[in-house]
């Protein structure tokens with residue numbers, strides 16, 4: 001049987017040999033016959049191309065659903081159930097970075113009071129992903145579904161807004177850490193700039209538009225020397241790329257507020273710590289090293305001045321986040337167009353009582369009942385700033401934000417969690 005190729009480009013020239021002896025009529029007939037044959041072949045070709053294209057797109061979309069960990073009827077049902085509101089006047093919140101430290105605590109607080117919560121997290125390996133998995137299990141137990149995906153995935157975000165009319169987005173997904181920016185600068189641009197824009201695009205196009213509350217950072221104050229830091233102070237001297245991407249985020253969110261009417265609240269967190277915290281942060285890695293008998297490196301500032309941070313306990317931060325969601329006001333846009341001015345706010349969420357890093361170490365030593373092997377070195381040029389100190393009067397006025405946990409109390413709770421989570425408490429009691 002001749003192949004399709006043989007039929008179209010025959011190798012035997014004789015097949016198309018014209019019989020010159022044929023009459024005119026016959027030639028006219030052949031002419032019509034060959035025209036109609038060509039027409040049929042053309043039709044055949046078009047049909048073939050069309051079926052190839054549709055098969056290709058079927059395979060394409062099929063493989064997306066097969067390879068992606070999201071999509072499908074069951075998945076949509078889980079998203080919808082998780083977003084279900086269980087109190088009058090409640091909200092449905094998309095929490096990005098939900099398997100992160102702050103994301104986990106905020107998600108639980110919202111769910112506990114009856115709000116709908118859907119989490120989104122890419123479970124990257126910036127720090128031990130098993131801790132993120134453990135946080136996820138905790139959230140699952142409380143009926144919170146976590147979508148595994150990236151904020152850079154515009155299709156996923158569009159799908160989520162298609163399935164649920166989120167009233168709020170609590171955007172906590174980010175590349176965190178001040179010093180790691182020197183090792184992997186592009187991860188900061190990817191998450192804190194590109195990812196932020198993708199998320200804002202999805203929020204701006206959603207109908208109704210959600211109000212957005214997101215995590216900026218105390219690091220935006222950079223080399224600012226005026227203390228305590230107030231929201232009106234200059235933030236144009238970042239000391240790290242991390243700080244620069246957070247500052248850029250503040251400007252980017254401003255444009256989405258201005259052009260599209262998105263309600264925006266940016267929260268400048270001050271060195272947040274507590275149970276289920278981030279292993280890359282000093283209080284956490286110091287605890288690990290002290291318990292393992294390893295030395296810890298304590299940085300010291302210029303002229304041998306101790307570094308200080310306005311360490312803020314997670315429960316206080318959660319109250320600030322929830323207060324921000326509650327007072328966010330509405331976005332005003334629809335169909336991607338602004339219909340009126342929408343709120344744009346930035347708040348410091350700190351503790352207002354800075355503590356030096358050596359004091360932090362002493363508190364840990366007391367709680368752990370182990371002496372630290374301190375290695376004191378001059379602060380390298382690594383993006384660190386010498387001190388942070390928040391003025392929180394604006395947050396107090398607008399959000400009712402009032403931190404109540406001092407470092408001593410907060411670290412005691414952290415150490416208790418750490419010992420039980422990592423199983424160090426063999427017969428050891430923590431006071």
Ligand SMILES: O=C(O)[C@H]1O[C@H](OP(=O)(O)OP(=O)(O)OC[C@H]2O[C@@H](n3ccc(=O)[nH]c3=O)[C@H](O)[C@@H]2O)[C@H](O)[C@@H](O)[C@@H]1O
Pocket residue numbers: 176177178216217218219268269270271272280281282283297298299300307308309357384388
């Ligand atoms: O406030 C913030 O906005 C930032 O707070 C922390 O950044 P940082 O304050 O640098 O927190 P740590 O990394 O825990 O460092 C705390 C202090 O310990 C010092 N440190 C850190 C690590 C170390 O090995 N030794 C040491 O002395 C640092 O210089 C700093 O003064 C977070 O890591 C950032 O993601 C967050 O945005």
